[in-house]
Amino acid sequence: DAGVTQSPTHLIKTRGQQVTLRCSPKSGHDTVSWYQQALGQGPQFIFQYYEEEERQRGNFPDRFSGHQFPNYSSELNVNALLLGDSALYLCASNPRTSGRAGELFFGEGSRLTVL
Amino acid sequence: QQQVKQSPQSLIVQKGGIPIINCAYENTAFDYFPWYQQFPGKGPALLIAIRPDVSEKKEGRFTISFNKSAKQFSLHIMDSQPGDSATYFCAANRNAGKSTFGDGTTLTVKP
Numbered sequence: 001d002a003g004v005t006q007s008p009t010h011l012i013k014t015r016g017q018q019v020t021l022r023c024s025p026k027s028g029h030d031t032v033s034w035y036q037q038a039l040g041q042g043p044q045f046i047f048q049y050y051e052e053e054e055r056q057r058g059n060f061p062d063r064f065s066g067h068q069f070p071n072y073s074s075e076l077n078v079n080a081l082l083l084g085d086s087a088l089y090l091c092a093s094n095p096r097t098s099g100r101a102g103e104l105f106f107g108e109g110s111r112l113t114v115l
Numbered sequence: 116q117q118q119v120k121q122s123p124q125s126l127i128v129q130k131g132g133i134p135i136i137n138c139a140y141e142n143t144a145f146d147y148f149p150w151y152q153q154f155p156g157k158g159p160a161l162l163i164a165i166r167p168d169v170s171e172k173k174e175g176r177f178t179i180s181f182n183k184s185a186k187q188f189s190l191h192i193m194d195s196q197p198g199d200s201a202t203y204f205c206a207a208n209r210n211a212g213k214s215t216f217g218d219g220t221t222l223t224v225k226p
Contacts, residue, residue, distance in 0.1 A: 004158075033213070042121075042204050042216030043159065056212045090158050094211060101211030102147030106158035 002027055004107035006091050012113045013081050021076040021110045025093030031055075032074040033104065034066060035090040043090055049074055050096055078112075086114045118142050119207050121217025128195055129225050136190045136220045138205035143186070145207040149214070150179065150190050153202045162203075163190075195224045 005024045013019050025032050031050045035043035045058035049068035063079045072093075078085055088111050092104035120139045128134045140148075147166060151159035165172045165179045165188065172179045176193040192199055205217045 031211070040219075042206075042218050043214075045213040045215070048212060058213060092158075092214075096211055100164070102208035102214070103149050103161050103164055104151075104159075104206075104214060105161065106151075108156075108158045 004091055004093050004105050006089075006107035006110050008110055009108065010111045010113075012115060014115050015081055015083060017081050017114075018077065018079045019081060019112060021078075021089050021091075021112075022073070023075070023091030023093075023107060024073045025091075026105045029093035029095050029105065030072050031094050031096040031101075032068055032072065033092045033094075034074070034076045035092060035106075036060075037088040037090055037109070039087075046076070081114045083114050086112060088112075118215045119205060119217045121205050121220060123220060124218070125221045125223070127223045127225065130196060132195050132224070134192050134195055134199075134222055134224075136203055136205070136222075137187065138189065138217050139185075139187045140207045140215075141186065142207070142209070142215075144209050145215075146210065147208040148179070148181065148188050149206050149208065150177070151204045151206065151216075153204065153219075159204060192222075195222075197224045197226050200224050 033048040034046040037043045047057045052068045068074045088109040090109045091107045149164035150162045153159040163174045178191040181188045202219045206214045208214045
């Protein structure tokens, strides 16, 4: 049973560039969320996708956008990169209609460095 | 506004000790409270979770104690081992939507 997979694992970009991160959820999960984790801090919620629509959004600017595909996989796009966007980006999935839907299964993350 | 406050920031115990990590929340609409364990370079992994209508839950060496009136919950690790050395995060979730995380506790278990 494959868990949550993310790609790429590491990437380096320069200020002003754009980046796309990809995520495949755990088998049987239909909801995907993205989190940003700065060094030494807890994950911060970016947004959640369910049925190919953005359902909830955290306090992140419009430079952060996403998409969910019919197979439940998801992308996170960040435009006009800033130095402060350097972080570990985590994808998490959960089965929305399960009694344990509040439990997240995380991927290993994509480490983004902006120079 | 930080909705989930976690303490202590770091914790050192001897092997066999019982580290306790505490969290407090503000929003009474939260309806699910998971704990996650994260090793360096890895994503967080779910450890154990509890609903607010339950006062205690045990899974293996991990126990959550929940005090709904005080809006506090804690994680206890029984018979701690060096392999338990990691960063622990509490979280609060509402309606399977966004999860709000604490800032984490770095636990070191000395042999």
